[in-house]
Amino acid sequence: MTARKLGRRLRALLARPALDRELDEELAAHIEMETAKLVAEGLEPAEARRRALAEFGGLERFREEAQDARGVRPLEDFWRDLRLGARSLRRRPGFTAVVLLTVGVGVGGSAAIFGAVDGMLLTPLPYPEADRVLTVWQHDPRTPVPQEATPADFLDWRERAASFTRLTAMEPFGLDWQSAEGPVYLPTWLVYEGFFEAFGTPPLLGRTFRDDEHASGRGDVVVLGHRLWQRRFAAAPDVVGRVLQLDGRPHVVVGVMPAGFAQPSDEVVWAPKILQGWEPQSRTSHFYSVFGRLRPGVAARQAEAELNAIAAQLAREHPHAGADWPVSVVPLPEHVVGGARRALLLLLGAVGFLLAVVTANVASLQLARAAGREREFAVRGALGASPGRVMRQLLAENLLLAAGGAGLGFAAARLALDLARAWAPPGLPRVTELKADGDVFVFALVVSVLAVVATGVVPILAARRARLQASLAQGGRAVTGGRWVARGQSALVTVQLCLSLVLLIGAGLLVRSFVSVLSQPRGFRSEGVVAVIVQSWGYYETPTARTAFVREVTERLSAQPGIKGAGMTSSIPLMETIGAEQAPVVIEGAPPPAPGESPPLVQFTVATAGLFPALGIPMRQGRLFEPHDEAAGRQVAVVSESFARRYWPGQNPLGKHLTFGGSARGRQPSAVPREVVGVVGDVRRRALHEAALPAVYLPHAQLPTGANAFVVWGEGQPADLLRRVREVVWQLNPALPIYREATMPELVGGSVRERRFLLALLGGFALLALGLAFAGGAGVLFATTLLASW
Amino acid sequence: MTAAARTDRLQGNLDLLILRALVREPKHGWAIAQRLETLSHSVLQVGQGSIYPALRRLEDEGWIDAEWGISEAGRRARFYRLTPAGRRQLERERALWEEFVAAVGRVLQQA
Numbered sequence: 001m002t003a004r005k006l007g008r009r010l011r012a013l014l015a016r017p018a019l020d021r022e023l024d025e026e027l028a029a030h031i032e033m034e035t036a037k038l039v040a041e042g043l044e045p046a047e048a049r050r051r052a053l054a055e056f057g058g059l060e061r062f063r064e065e066a067q068d069a070r071g072v073r074p075l076e077d078f079w080r081d082l083r084l085g086a087r088s089l090r091r092r093p094g095f096t097a098v099v100l101l102t103v104g105v106g107v108g109g110s111a112a113i114f115g116a117v118d119g120m121l122l123t124p125l126p127y128p129e130a131d132r133v134l135t136v137w138q139h140d141p142r143t144p145v146p147q148e149a150t151p152a153d154f155l156d157w158r159e160r161a162a163s164f165t166r167l168t169a170m171e172p173f174g175l176d177w178q179s180a181e182g183p184v185y186l187p188t189w190l191v192y193e194g195f196f197e198a199f200g201t202p203p204l205l206g207r208t209f210r211d212d213e214h215a216s217g218r219g220d221v222v223v224l225g226h227r228l229w230q231r232r233f234a235a236a237p238d239v240v241g242r243v244l245q246l247d248g249r250p251h252v253v254v255g256v257m258p259a260g261f262a263q264p265s266d267e268v269v270w271a272p273k274i275l276q277g278w279e280p281q282s283r284t285s286h287f288y289s290v291f292g293r294l295r296p297g298v299a300a301r302q303a304e305a306e307l308n309a310i311a312a313q314l315a316r317e318h319p320h321a322g323a324d325w326p327v328s329v330v331p332l333p334e335h336v337v338g339g340a341r342r343a344l345l346l347l348l349g350a351v352g353f354l355l356a357v358v359t360a361n362v363a364s365l366q367l368a369r370a371a372g373r374e375r376e377f378a379v380r381g382a383l384g385a386s387p388g389r390v391m392r393q394l395l396a397e398n399l400l401l402a403a404g405g406a407g408l409g410f411a412a413a414r415l416a417l418d419l420a421r422a423w424a425p426p427g428l429p430r431v432t433e434l435k436a437d438g439d440v441f442v443f444a445l446v447v448s449v450l451a452v453v454a455t456g457v458v459p460i461l462a463a464r465r466a467r468l469q470a471s472l473a474q475g476g477r478a479v480t481g482g483r484w485v486a487r488g489q490s491a492l493v494t495v496q497l498c499l500s501l502v503l504l505i506g507a508g509l510l511v512r513s514f515v516s517v518l519s520q521p522r523g524f525r526s527e528g529v530v531a532v533i534v535q536s537w538g539y540y541e542t543p544t545a546r547t548a549f550v551r552e553v554t555e556r557l558s559a560q561p562g563i564k565g566a567g568m569t570s571s572i573p574l575m576e577t578i579g580a581e582q583a584p585v586v587i588e589g590a591p592p593p594a595p596g597e598s599p600p601l602v603q604f605t606v607a608t609a610g611l612f613p614a615l616g617i618p619m620r621q622g623r624l625f626e627p628h629d630e631a632a633g634r635q636v637a638v639v640s641e642s643f644a645r646r647y648w649p650g651q652n653p654l655g656k657h658l659t660f661g662g663s664a665r666g667r668q669p670s671a672v673p674r675e676v677v678g679v680v681g682d683v684r685r686r687a688l689h690e691a692a693l694p695a696v697y698l699p700h701a702q703l704p705t706g707a708n709a710f711v712v713w714g715e716g717q718p719a720d721l722l723r724r725v726r727e728v729v730w731q732l733n734p735a736l737p738i739y740r741e742a743t744m745p746e747l748v749g750g751s752v753r754e755r756r757f758l759l760a761l762l763g764g765f766a767l768l769a770l771g772l773a774f775a776g777g778a779g780v781l782f783a784t785t786l787l788a789s790w
Numbered sequence: 791m792t793a794a795a796r797t798d799r800l801q802g803n804l805d806l807l808i809l810r811a812l813v814r815e816p817k818h819g820w821a822i823a824q825r826l827e828t829l830s831h832s833v834l835q836v837g838q839g840s841i842y843p844a845l846r847r848l849e850d851e852g853w854i855d856a857e858w859g860i861s862e863a864g865r866r867a868r869f870y871r872l873t874p875a876g877r878r879q880l881e882r883e884r885a886l887w888e889e890f891v892a893a894v895g896r897v898l899q900q901a
Contacts, residue, residue: 008850026819026868027842029861033820034838036863057837065843069850 023066031056077389078396085397092369099365099452100404102772106358107409107448109765110351112416115440117344119433120337126260128200133332134300136167136290136307138325142601146328147286151279153314154288160310163303164292166194170263171273171288174535175222175246176737183737184232185535186246188222189264190273196223198293199263206240206255209272219272222246223255227266247538260432264289283320291332304329337430343758350765353503355447357496357769361776363455364492370459391457398456399449406448410441459488496773503766510759517752523683523692524573525616526744528564529713531572532725533739537706543631546704549732553710554610556728563714563724567611568700570707573685574747575740583669585696588657590647602643603685604660604669604696606705612680614713622654622678625699629677635702638678643694653679658696669703688751718743804833804844806887809872809880812854816871818861819845845870853879 012019031052038048053059089096124130137146138153149157149169158167173188196208203223213219224239233239243250251271259266294303307327315323330338377390414436424431540546550568557566585602586592609625611617620641629636637658644653656676660669682692710729714721722741729736804826811817811825822845823838834840848854853876861867872880 022868023842025866027839029818029865029867030820030823030838030842032865033861033863033867055837056839059839062837062839062842065840066846069843069846 020067023063027056027059027063077392081393081396082400084393085400088397089400095365095369096401099362099401100408102358102361102365103401103405103448103451104408104412105768105772106355106451107405107444108412108416109768110355110447111409111413111436111440111444112420113344113347113351114443115413115417115436116420116434117348118439118443119435120340120430121344123430123433125333125336125430126201126258127332130333131331132294133198134164134292134294134303134329135332135335136292137328137330138286138322139328140322140325140601146330147325149288149290150283150286151275151288152281152283152318153311154290155280156314157290157307157310160313161292161303161306163295163298163306165295166198167290167292168192168194168198169273169288169290170195170270173271174739175251175269175271176248176535176538178245178248178735179232183735185737185739186228187265187268189268189270191270192273195270195291196257198291199261200293201258201261203255204258205237206253208255209270213272214274216274219274220246220249220251221254221272222251223257223270224253225266225268225270226257226259226261228269229256231267263291283318284322292329300329300331343754347758347761350503350506350762353499354765354769355451357499357772359451359455360492360496360499361772362451363458364489364496364776366452366456367459367488367492370456394457395453398453401456402449402452403445405452406441406445409448410436410444413440413444493773493777496769496776500766500769500773503762503769507759507762507766510755510762514752514755514759517689517755520684520688522573522688522748523617523681524744525713526748528715528718528721529615529711529744530718530721530725530741531575531709531711531744532722532729532741533572533707533709534729534736535706535739536708536733536736539733539736540706543704546706546708547631547701550608550700550704550708552732553708553728554608556731557710557712557725558610560714560724560728562716563712563721565610565614565713567614567711568606568608569611569615569709569711570606570705571685572709572711572742572747573615573683574687574751575709575742583660586659587647588659588673589651602696603693604698606700606703606707607697608700611711614711615683616713617683618681620679620681622676624678624680625697625701629699630701631704633702635672635674636677636699637674638680638697639676640680640682640692640695640697642682642692643696644676644679646694669698674698674702688748718745803830804841805848806880806883807833808841808844808848809853809876809883812870812872812876813880816857816869818859818867818869820867822870848876851879852876 031049034052034055035045035048038051039045043051056062127133136149136157138149140147154167154169161167169192171190173190175186175188177184177186191209193209193211193214196203204226206223208223209221213221222244224233229235229239239253240255242253244253245251257266257270292303294300304327307329311323311325311327334341380390417434417436417440421431421434424434536546536549540549554566554568557563583602583604585600585604587600607625612619612624621644622638624638625636639653639658648656653676657673658676659671659673680697683695684690684692685695686693710725712721712725714724722743726738726741729738807826807829808822811822811829817825819841820838823834823841826834826841845854845856849856849870853873854870855873856868856870858866859869
C-alpha cells in the first residue's frame with residue numbers, strides 16, 4: 001500500500017465528518033450543474049431541479065455507496081459485525097452458554113497444566129546461566145541412587161579440576177536456636193567458599209560470607225533463607241546484624257538471600273564450612289553436595305570426563321573400597337525439577353486429549369448451529385450480501401465466542417494455579433513459578449481461537465457450497481442440513497468417546513498401580529502412631545548420658561495411661577533419615593566379596609526394644625533387645641527377614657555374626673562382631689512402592705546415637721499424643737529443641753501424595769472428557785429432534 | 791447471471807469508461823457523467839449518481855486523483871484526473887476488453 005493510499009485511509013478513518021461534507025458539496029454541485037443545463041434547455045427551475053434529481057438516481061443510496069468505497073469500510077464493518085455477532089449469540093443463549101462453558105473448561109484445564117509446565121520446566125531458574133551450574137555425584141554400582149561426594153574427593157577435585165570457575169560444596173548440618181519463643185531447630189547447611197558466587201545470585205540484604213570466615217573462630221555468622229526470614233523473622237528489614245544464640249554461641253546474621261534462591265531450600269540457614277581435621281582423609285563418607293560453575297567454553301561432558309580422570313588418578317593414589325566409583329554431573333535445572341518432569345509431561349499429554357475432546361464437542365455444536373442457519377445465509381445472499389461479508393460476520397461471532405471462552409478459561413486456570421501454589425506438597429520444586437502470567441494468557445487465547453474459529457468456519461464453508469439454492473427452494477423450516485451434517489456429528493461424537501476412553505484407561509491403569517502400592521504389606525503400623533525427633537548430641541555429651549536419656553524417656557512414656565507402646569529409633573519409615581544409615585558389613589558364613597569389590601552396604605538402624613511393638617513390627621525368631629544388652633556386654637543385633645534370607649538362605653540366622661566396617665565419623669558402628677539374636681519382619685522403609693531392603697537393628701545401649709526418634713503408639717488424638725511426648729522430653733531437658741514431629745498416617749499419606757494428586761488430575765480429566773462426550777452426543781440428538789430452538 | 795455478477799460486470803464497464811473519459815483532460819463529476827452519456831447510453835441507466843461510488847473507488851485504487859477547483863460556470867467543483875498508474879490500468883483493461891469482444895465475436899460467427 002502506497003503512502004498516499006495509507007494517508008487517504010487514515011484520513012477516511014479519522015476525518016470522517018470533513019470527508020462527508022466534501023462529498024455532500026460535490027453531489028450538490030452535480031445537481032446544480034444538471035439543473036443549470038436543464039434550465040438552459042428551457043425548463044422551469046423547479047421542474048429542472050426535480051428532473052435533475054431524478055436523473056441522478058437515488059441520492060441517498062449513491063451517497064452511501066460513495067462513502068462505502070473509501071476503503072476503510074472493513075474496519076467499520078468489523079465493528080458492526082462484532083455487534084451483530086453479539087446480538088446473534090444473545091439470541092441463542094443455550095448455544096452460547098454451552099460453548100462458552102465447554103471451551104472454558106477445556107481451555108482452563110489445559111492452560112493450568114501449561115502454566116505448570118511453563119513455570120516449572122520452561123522458565124529458566126533464577127540463576128544466571130543456570131544450565132552452566134552442575135551438581136556432581138558419585139555412583140555406587142550397587143545402588144541406583146546417586147551418592148553425594150566424600151570430603152577428600154571433593155577437596156582433590158577442587159584442587160585439580162580445571163573445568164570449573166568455582167567448585168564448591170555444602171554439607172547438611174543443624175543448629176539449635178534458643179529463641180525468645182523457646183528452642184527451635186534450624187536446618188543448616190555448611191557451605192564452602194564460593195558457594196553463593198557459583199550460583200551468581202547476590203544477597204537480598206547484607207552480604208554473603210567472606211573467605212576469612214571459613215576459619216575456626218571466625219565462622220559464627222549465618223545467612224538466612226528467604227522463606228525462613230519471612231516466617232521466623234517477619235521479614236524484618238533490620239535483621240542483618242542481629243545476634244542469634246545458636247548451639248550455645250552467639251552468631252551474627254550477615255545476610256538474607258532473595259526469594260527464589262533455594263539451594264537446597266529457602267527455609268534453611270547457611271553457615272561457613274570450617275574444615276574438620278579428619279575430613280581430608282575421609283573417602284568413604286558421602287555427604288557433600290557438590291556444585292560447580294563451568295568455565296566459559298567448557299561443556300558439561302568435558303567436565304564430567306575430567307572429573308572421572310581425576311577420580312581414576314585418586315584411585316591409584318589412594319586405593320580403597322569405592323575408589324573406582326564413577327562420577328557424574330547433572331545440570332542444575334534438571335537436578336531441581338527432574339523428578340516432576342515426567343509427571344508434568346504426562347499431564348500435558350492428558351490435557352491434549354481433553355482439548356481434542358473439547359474441540360470435537362464444540363465442532364459438533366457448531367455443525368448443528370450451522371445447519372440451522374442455512375436458510376438465513378441463503379436469504380442474506382439473495383439480498384445481496386457477498387459471501388465474504390457473511391463469512392466475516394461469522395468470523396466475528398466466533399471470535400467473540402473464542403474471546404469469551406479464553407477469558408473464562410484463563411480465570412479458571414488462574415484459580416487452579418493459585419490453589420496449586422497454596423496446597424503444593426512441600427518439596428515440590430519451584431512452586432513460586434506456578435502462576436498464571438502472560439504466557440498462560442496467550443496460550444488460552446490461541447487454543448480458544450483455534451478451537452472455536454476453526455470449528456465454526458468449516459461447516460459454513462461446506463454448507464454454503466452445497467445448499468444455497470436447495471434451501472431457498474425448500475422454504476419453511478425443514479432445515480436438518482442433510483446427511484453430511486448428521487454424519488459429521490456422529491463422527492465427532494465417536495471421536496470424543498474414543499479419546500475419553502483413552503484417558504479413562506490411562507487413569508484406570510494409574511488407579512491400579514496406586515491401589516497395588518497401598519495394598520502391599522508395609523511391615524509397620526500406622527494408625528495411632530506418632531513420632532517426635534530430637535537431636536540429643538550436644539545436650540548429652542557421653543554415650544552413657546545419651547543411653548540414660550533415651551531409656552528414661554521411653555520408660556516414662558510407656559508408663560503413661562493410654563500409651564500402648566513406646567520406643568526409640570534412629571530412622572523412621574518413609575521419613576528421610578536423621579542419622580547415619582548405611583555401612584559396609586562383613587557377614588559370617590556368607591561368601592566373601594570378590595577381590596577389589598567392597599563388602600555389601602547394609603542399612604542399619606539403632607532401636608530400643610520398645611520400638612518393635614510400638615511400630616507393629618512382628619518378631620519372627622529369637623528375641624528382641626533386653627536390658628542386659630548393655631554397652632559393655634556381648635554385642636548383639638537383630639536382623640530383618642529379608643536379610644536372613646539373602647545372606648543365610650536355608651540356615652538358622654541366630655548365633656551368626658556380623659561385623660561392620662570401621663567408623664569414619666564416630667557415629668557408625670564399630671568393627672566388632674555382633675551376634676544375631678532375633679529376626680523381625682520386613683519394613684518398607686524408603687517408599688511404599690519399593691520392596692523392603694535387608695535391615696539390621698542395633699540396640700541403642702551399644703550404639704548410643706543422638707539421633708533419637710521417639711515412636712509412640714497410643715490412643716487418642718495424634719496431636720494429643722505428640723504433646724505428651726514433647727512434655728516428657730522437656731521434663732527431662734527443657735532446652736532440647738524438637739527437630740521434627742510427625743504422625744505415621746501423615747507420612748504414609750505423604751509418600752503417596754504425588755501419585756494420588758496425579759491420579760486425581762488424570763481421573764478428573766478422563767471423567768470430564770467422558771462427560772463432554774456424552775453431553776455432546778445427547779446434545780446432537782436433542783438438536784436434531786428439536787431444530788427450532790437451534 | 792446472479793444479481794451480484796451483473797453488478798460486477800457493469801461496475802467493470804463503468805470504471806473503464808470513467809478512465810477513458812479522463813484521458814484528455816481533468817473533469818469534474820458532472821462533466822464525466824455528460825461524457826459517459828455520449829459514450830454509452832446504458833451505463834448510467836441506474837442514475838448519474840452511480841459514478842460517485844465508482845470515482846471514490848478509483849481514487850482509492852490510485853488510478854485517479856482529485857482536487858478542488860473552479861468550474862467553467864465559476865462554481866466550486868472537485869476535479870478528477872488520471873494518474874500514471876491509471877493510464878496503465880486503462881491500457882490493460884482496454885486490451886482485456888478487446889480480447890473479450892473478439893472471442894465473443896468468434897463464438898457468435900461460428901454459431
